[in-house]
Amino acid sequence: KKILNDVDKKVSSLDARVKKMGPNGRSITSDTYAEAMLKYIKDVQKLMGMGQDGARCAFNAMLYIGPHAHGDLEASWKMCGFGESEEPYKELDEVMLEVIALRED
Numbered sequence: 001k002k003i004l005n006d007v008d009k010k011v012s013s014l015d016a017r018v019k020k021m022g023p024n025g026r027s028i029t030s031d032t033y034a035e036a037m038l039k040y041i042k043d044v045q046k047l048m049g050m051g052q053d054g055a056r057c058a059f060n061a062m063l064y065i066g067p068h069a070h071g072d073l074e075a076s077w078k079m080c081g082f083g084e085s086e087e088p089y090k091e092l093d094e095v096m097l098e099v100i101a102l103r104e105d
Contacts, residue, residue, distance in 0.1 A: 002043075003040055003043045003044070003047075003061045003064075003065075004061065004064055006040065006043075007037070007040060007064060007065055007068055010036050010037075010039070010068075011033070011036075011068045014028060014032060014033060014036060014071070018071065028071065029071055030069075030070040030071040030085050031084035031085045031088075032071070033068065033069055033070050033071045033085075034069045034070060034084075034085035034088035034089055034092075035084075035085075035088050037065050037068060037069040037088065037092060038088050038091055038092070040061070040065055041091065041092070041095050043061070044058045044061050044062060044065075044095055044099070045058075045095070047061065048098065048099060048102060052102075052104055055099060055102040055103065058099045058102075059096075059099045059100070059103070062092070062095060062096045062099055065092065066092065066096075069085075069088065069089065069092060070085070
């Protein structure tokens with residue numbers, strides 16, 4: 001639950017900065033959001049080591065983090081970024097695959 005609250009705080013902070021910079025700003029993009037979500041990988045990995053209940057929580061946390069890993073493209077077309085989100089997305093995908101592999105069959 002703490003992870004979800006922390007993600008919300010970070011996204012709210014980024015959203016507020018986007019709002020201040022206006023539609024022509026380029027200092028915060030989806031690249032920024034993707035990089036910010038990497039911070040929570042360590043927390044997810046800790047959950048992964050806590051048995052099946054932890055794995056379930058890690059899975060839910062990753063499902064929550066995913067949609068927050070990009071900016072609001074409605075705010076500005078420039079929110080799409082400059083291609084620097086590829087690595088963070090790859091890292092997030094790899095963690096999600098690890099979480100999926102922990103599920104009980």
